[in-house]
Amino acid sequence: MPAIQVTNLHKNFQTKRKAVGLRGSLRSLVRAEYGTVEAVRGLSFAMDPGELLGFIGPNGAGKSTTIKILTGILFPSSGQATVLGFVPWKQRRQLAYQIGTVFGQRPQLWYHLPAIDTFSLFGKIFELDDRETSKRIAFLAEAFDIADLLETPVRKLSLGQRMRCEVAASLLHKPRLLLLDEPSIGLDVVAKQRIRDAIREMASLEGVGVLLTSHDAGDLEALCKRVIIINHGQIVYQDKVSALKRTFLTSKLVEVRYARQVAPDFHIAGTETLKVAKERYGVKLRFEARQTPVEAVMARLSEVGSVVDITISDPPLEEVIAAIYEQAERSEAAIAK
Amino acid sequence: MNEYHPTRTPAWILLIMRELKFLLAVWKTNIASAMEYRAAFIAQMLGMILNNAVYFIFWVIFFDRFRDVRGWELSDMFLVFGVAASAFGLAAFLFGNAFYLSEIIARGRLDYYLSLPRPILLHTVASRSISSGLGDFTYGILSYLASGYCTWDGFGRFLCGVVLACMAFTSFMIIVHSLTFWLGNAAGFAGLALNAMVTFALYPVTLFEGFSKLILFTIVPAALMGALPAEFVRAFSWGALGKLFLGALLLLGLAVLVFHRGLRRYESGSAIQVEV
Numbered sequence: 001m002p003a004i005q006v007t008n009l010h011k012n013f014q015t016k017r018k019a020v021g022l023r024g025s026l027r028s029l030v031r032a033e034y035g036t037v038e039a040v041r042g043l044s045f046a047m048d049p050g051e052l053l054g055f056i057g058p059n060g061a062g063k064s065t066t067i068k069i070l071t072g073i074l075f076p077s078s079g080q081a082t083v084l085g086f087v088p089w090k091q092r093r094q095l096a097y098q099i100g101t102v103f104g105q106r107p108q109l110w111y112h113l114p115a116i117d118t119f120s121l122f123g124k125i126f127e128l129d130d131r132e133t134s135k136r137i138a139f140l141a142e143a144f145d146i147a148d149l150l151e152t153p154v155r156k157l158s159l160g161q162r163m164r165c166e167v168a169a170s171l172l173h174k175p176r177l178l179l180l181d182e183p184s185i186g187l188d189v190v191a192k193q194r195i196r197d198a199i200r201e202m203a204s205l206e207g208v209g210v211l212l213t214s215h216d217a218g219d220l221e222a223l224c225k226r227v228i229i230i231n232h233g234q235i236v237y238q239d240k241v242s243a244l245k246r247t248f249l250t251s252k253l254v255e256v257r258y259a260r261q262v263a264p265d266f267h268i269a270g271t272e273t274l275k276v277a278k279e280r281y282g283v284k285l286r287f288e289a290r291q292t293p294v295e296a297v298m299a300r301l302s303e304v305g306s307v308v309d310i311t312i313s314d315p316p317l318e319e320v321i322a323a324i325y326e327q328a329e330r331s332e333a334a335i336a337k
Numbered sequence: 338m339n340e341y342h343p344t345r346t347p348a349w350i351l352l353i354m355r356e357l358k359f360l361l362a363v364w365k366t367n368i369a370s371a372m373e374y375r376a377a378f379i380a381q382m383l384g385m386i387l388n389n390a391v392y393f394i395f396w397v398i399f400f401d402r403f404r405d406v407r408g409w410e411l412s413d414m415f416l417v418f419g420v421a422a423s424a425f426g427l428a429a430f431l432f433g434n435a436f437y438l439s440e441i442i443a444r445g446r447l448d449y450y451l452s453l454p455r456p457i458l459l460h461t462v463a464s465r466s467i468s469s470g471l472g473d474f475t476y477g478i479l480s481y482l483a484s485g486y487c488t489w490d491g492f493g494r495f496l497c498g499v500v501l502a503c504m505a506f507t508s509f510m511i512i513v514h515s516l517t518f519w520l521g522n523a524a525g526f527a528g529l530a531l532n533a534m535v536t537f538a539l540y541p542v543t544l545f546e547g548f549s550k551l552i553l554f555t556i557v558p559a560a561l562m563g564a565l566p567a568e569f570v571r572a573f574s575w576g577a578l579g580k581l582f583l584g585a586l587l588l589l590g591l592a593v594l595v596f597h598r599g600l601r602r603y604e605s606g607s608a609i610q611v612e613v
Contacts (some may be wrong), residue, residue: 013604016521069607075601096454106448110366112373117366124362126455129354153373322376 001085003177004047004070004208011040011065011077011233039065040076041233047211049176052203054224054241055070055213062233063213064103070211071101077329086177097126100170100208104182108169109154114163117148119172125174131244133172140251143205144198160191164198171202177209184219196222217317229324236328248320250290253313254297256283260304268300281308286315359455360463365429367466378468381610386479387421393480409541415484417567420495420539423477424502424562429470432462432507436531438514440523445605458596462511485570494573498566501585505561508588509534511596520598530557539564554584561585 005031017035018028040062049055057063070083072092081088086095102108106171109118116137122243123133141147144164149157157165163183169177180199184192200223203210212223220241227244229237254271258281266276266283270292275284287297294312302306343578371378396418400411400548441447441461450461468535481487481495513530516523537559553560570578 067606068448071452073448074605076601077537092451101452103448106446108449108452110370111491112370113366113558117369124359126457164439251441 001051002046007080010077011042012077015039052210052224054227056219057230093216100175100178104185114151144168180212255311341351362486382469382472385469386476389476407543412485419477419481420566421563423499426470427475427503428507429467433465433467435462435510439517442517443522471531500567505585506593511568515596520604
């Protein structure tokens with residue numbers, strides 16, 4: 001049985017519409033007009049137990065709405081969904097014992113109290129006995145490297161420290177599934193890396209499935225085996241992360257530094273010049289590896305002058321995902337026409 | 338042969354025990370959170386006692402001039418003020434979020450409570466402790482002690498009356514704040530309702546007759562917070578206890594119903610929030 005099964009899920013929100021300014025406000029006071037926003041439009045997907053699934057999309061794509069339906073916070077407008085065999089909006093309480101949730105923008109830790117107090121409260125909420133709670137806290141403190149932070153009031157923790165405590169708190173009752181909504185939002189590179197490492201370690205250690213929403217492709221690369229990309233409430237792409245890379249990461253980026261200044265109109269056949277830097281004689285270019293072999297590009301670059309340094313890399317995954325969004329939007333616009 | 342059958346605790350008692358244990362843990366966390374700022378906690382508590390005392394001076398001056406209002410004397414005022422202040426204080430201290438429910442709903446802050454496996458309404462309203470409530474509660478007891486109706490059994494009735502009045506008042510607050518599910522934000526309306534409830538609860542009930550008295554038992558059920566529990570404290574009567582109990586229970590039932598009906602319309606939100 002899949003851990004999550006979603007079929008043709010829809011969620012609409014009613015929003016009040018009004019014209020700009022005071023006149024618009026007065027008019028809407030007399031006769032309010034309402035519109036419908038389709039946050040989720042016919043979403044269908046499945047997730048296996050223990051799977052690490054990324055749910056990626058730009059702001060307003062419907063990621064958080066979907067995760068809120070799957071945790072029982074929101075009722076869907078139509079469609080079906082089961083999470084660990086429970087219908088979330090009908091069996092919210094039973095489901096909550098089996099899942100852990102982290103909302104990046106909605107901290108669960110009590111702000112004025114040390115994190116350990118929230119951990120203890122969660123122990124009572126999930127009906128663990130005191131000894132079990134203490135043992136679990138000690139285990140999580142080590143796994144997330146938060147032993148020194150637990151007795152500090154949450155308000156005095158950095159965002160990265162707090163998020164590690166948040167994720168640890170969500171695992172206190174040994175959930176079978178972890179639903180993470182933007183867990184790395186606002187974190188710096190180091191803090192992001194630490195939280196990703198801890199989540200990955202816990203997932204492999206306890207076999208917890210992870211559904212992660214993010215608009216950061218780094219989360220996806222570091223944590224997930226499979227990805228679903230959504231935009232405007234619809235799935236625009238779903239496959240393994242490796243397949244995504246294979247299909248879309250076909251171009252290469254090259255950064256070259258020459259011993260002498262190169263011409264401002266620098267061009268190599270079969271490549272696109274992105275930048276010619278005056279200082280340090282650097283050049284940045286891109287080429288399609290399927291059309292122009294790497295050796296050919298290397299040879300042509302050497303012909304121009306003496307190469308001091310060279311780096312060949314894949315374009316960032318963000319660019320790939322942005323390209324997928326654009327592609328989806330273009331085809332949507334074409335259908336609309 | 339005689340077999341030993343251990344007595345089994347009924348399921349509903351186990352359920353109540355379970356939820357009480359949880360409630361106790363939430364209250365302990367609330368109090369710990371409120372006491373993080375010790376000076377502010379004590380200042381709010383003492384400030385509220387002083388505030389109530391200053392307000393009550395008006396009634397002392399009033400009854401010094403007029404002696405009684407349709408049979409209602411200063412001692413009755415002490416008593417009704419005692420019950421209402423303690424009930425209000427108890428509600429603020431134990432169910433502080435009942436005063437902020439509109440904001441919680443409108444800002445999508447129910448998400449936190451909905452993601453945890455506990456009764457949503459109980460968990461939400463019990464998750465905040467307003468420190469000044471303890472001042473109101475204490476002032477209420479002092480006011481009762483000064484009323485002249487003070488006996489041991491009277492004090493027992495006072496506590497019982499306060500608990501039922503607190504239940505009625507909290508339920509009323511939940512009902513008006515839950516209108517946010519339909520109105521978008523009922524905080525202003527709930528503020529008016531709160532003022533009406535407290536003001537009418539503190540007025541001499543002998544001032545009201547007929548239709549206005551009916552309103553005090555129904556639309557703005559202030560009688561359940563002031564006059565009725567005070568009557569019960571003055572002298573035990575099954576009638577007063579029955580009316581008080583039934584009224585509080587009906588309001589509680591209505592509050593649970595309205596809140597859960599509204600919850601289906603809940604739209605969440607993406608504002609940043611913290612649990613305090």
